[in-house]
Amino acid sequence: MKKSILSLMGVFLSVFVFAQETSHDAFIVRNLDNNTERFSKVARQIWENPELGYLEFTSSKLLIDELKTAGFKVQTGLAGMPTSFVATYDKGGPVIGFLAEYDALPGLSQDAVPFRSVLVDGGNGHGCGHNLFGTAVVASAVALKEWIDANNIQATLKIFGTPAEEGGAGKVYMVREGLFKGVDAVINWHPSDRNAANASTCTAVMQGYFKFHGQTSHAAGAPQRGRSALDGVEAMNMMVNMMREHVDQESRIHYVITNGGLAANVVPDYAVVEYMVRHPDVTEVKDIWQRVIKAAEGAAMGTGTRVEVEVVAGIYGLLPNETLAKAMHKNLTLVGGVEYDQQETEFAKQIQASFNTPRVPPLSVAKQIQPYQLTHFPASTDVGDVSYVVPTVGLGTATWVPGTAAHTWQAVAADGMSIGYKGMMVAAKTMALTGKDLILSPLLIKEAKKEFDERLGDVVYEPLIGDMAPPLHFRKDQNKVK
Numbered sequence: 001m002k003k004s005i006l007s008l009m010g011v012f013l014s015v016f017v018f019a020q021e022t023s024h025d026a027f028i029v030r031n032l033d034n035n036t037e038r039f040s041k042v043a044r045q046i047w048e049n050p051e052l053g054y055l056e057f058t059s060s061k062l063l064i065d066e067l068k069t070a071g072f073k074v075q076t077g078l079a080g081m082p083t084s085f086v087a088t089y090d091k092g093g094p095v096i097g098f099l100a101e102y103d104a105l106p107g108l109s110q111d112a113v114p115f116r117s118v119l120v121d122g123g124n125g126h127g128c129g130h131n132l133f134g135t136a137v138v139a140s141a142v143a144l145k146e147w148i149d150a151n152n153i154q155a156t157l158k159i160f161g162t163p164a165e166e167g168g169a170g171k172v173y174m175v176r177e178g179l180f181k182g183v184d185a186v187i188n189w190h191p192s193d194r195n196a197a198n199a200s201t202c203t204a205v206m207q208g209y210f211k212f213h214g215q216t217s218h219a220a221g222a223p224q225r226g227r228s229a230l231d232g233v234e235a236m237n238m239m240v241n242m243m244r245e246h247v248d249q250e251s252r253i254h255y256v257i258t259n260g261g262l263a264a265n266v267v268p269d270y271a272v273v274e275y276m277v278r279h280p281d282v283t284e285v286k287d288i289w290q291r292v293i294k295a296a297e298g299a300a301m302g303t304g305t306r307v308e309v310e311v312v313a314g315i316y317g318l319l320p321n322e323t324l325a326k327a328m329h330k331n332l333t334l335v336g337g338v339e340y341d342q343q344e345t346e347f348a349k350q351i352q353a354s355f356n357t358p359r360v361p362p363l364s365v366a367k368q369i370q371p372y373q374l375t376h377f378p379a380s381t382d383v384g385d386v387s388y389v390v391p392t393v394g395l396g397t398a399t400w401v402p403g404t405a406a407h408t409w410q411a412v413a414a415d416g417m418s419i420g421y422k423g424m425m426v427a428a429k430t431m432a433l434t435g436k437d438l439i440l441s442p443l444l445i446k447e448a449k450k451e452f453d454e455r456l457g458d459v460v461y462e463p464l465i466g467d468m469a470p471p472l473h474f475r476k477d478q479n480k481v482k
């Protein structure tokens with residue numbers, strides 16, 4: 001008898017918990033549905049004024065204004081970057097962090113139409129959807145804040161405005177500054193052509209310039225008096241190319257000669273080669289980078305030149321967290337994917353017709369949720385450094401027509417219209433629900449931290465960039481010959 005009463009009570013309790021949970025979910029989803037128009041406008045405003053890395057003054061201000069209006073306290077210009085910010089809503093409890101990106105790409109100017117139509121010759125464009133990225137995070141945080149208020153919950157939200165993801169690696173400087181200390185978990189997302197909340201690894205990367213200095217001379221009249229800086233570059237490249245046979249399979253080494261001299265009849269006294277070294281394991285990247293430096297030194301010695309190395313970026317790969325990713329996948333499934341109306345279907349068909357490839361995924365992919373898996377992304381993101389100091393989780397949503405690659409005009413087009421906004425709101429809802437789960441479940445945070453510690457093992461995080469300052473002028477300097 002007693003037993004049956006107890007089990008009946010158990011059923012009541014679980015029904016009660018379930019009802020509580022669904023009412024929390026409903027509050028958050030309703031809040032975001034009600035704010036779709038408001039945040040679509042913010043995303044469109046950032047899209048209309050695409051700003052490059054470290055120059056995102058208007059874009060960051062738009063997001064800051066939204067957060068201030070909602071009651072967040074905002075600090076700006078952190079870690080030596082004028083366009084960075086941290087917005088805090090402090091009600092004690094667990095601290096949940098969010099990453100917001102908002103920089104654009106050069107040369108990708110495009111109207112929000114399903115055919116190539118440049119708005120500004122040589123202008124910038126949001127080809128990676130960071131206008132949606134930053135806006136979804138702000139929408140998500142504002143919804144969570146209102147849910148915290150409505151339910152008198154103890155929790156702290158921190159929104160990190162991270163400049164210059166595209167090449168400037170702004171997050172690395174914020175991590176080095178210690179801004180993520182005390183944060184229990186970090187949530188982020190990225191625009192995509194499909195909906196997936198997978199745990200993912202990616203590659204760590206070191207990037208830098210090898211600047212060779214030689215001696216000019218008449219290449220025909222007095223070649224013996226010259227020492228060619230370009231010889232230094234070529235000798236270095238030859239040695240590194242031989243080295244490829246003796247590095248781990250998953251390594252990637254790429255280079256371009258950014259300065260190879262100016263005239264064939266003048267022995268060049270200055271030549272520069274830019275290198276990137278990648279591997280999923282950061283210690284491998286460090287080792288290979290040292291070997292590349294040795295090749296440069298050997299090349300300089302053999303060609304009678306001198307070499308100096310200028311590191312421009314160094315970022316960690318992603319440390320996946322399956323505990324958090326599975327929680328996020330559950331929420332993404334609950335929210336559902338992107339559904340097109342008639343107009344959007346026509347737009348999407350026209351975009352797909354421009355791909356010029358025989359294998360195009362069906363439009364229905366935008367609606368589907370990809371099955372959960374642990375994946376590997378063979379490129380790099382500065383979220384990597386964050387994931388090495390705090391358990392971090394991310395997702396992708398179908399802001400782009402299925403089959404669209406990042407950094408294309410087709411991506412820019414969708415980022416400035418309703419398909420992009422719909423995907424953005426799927427992300428905002430999924431992130432907010434996951435934030436809510438973390439706030440309500442100390443066990444989830446504990447499990448995530450346990451996995452974080454296990455995966456980290458004996459790796460001690462130290463930034464690959466050393467003590468270098470953020471390259472605030474890198475976009476302005478880009479067109480100058482290095």
Ligand SMILES: [Zn+2]
Binds near residue numbers: 127128166406407
């Ligand atoms: Zn990108």
Ligand SMILES: [Zn+2]
Binds near residue numbers: 128190
């Ligand atoms: Zn991106």
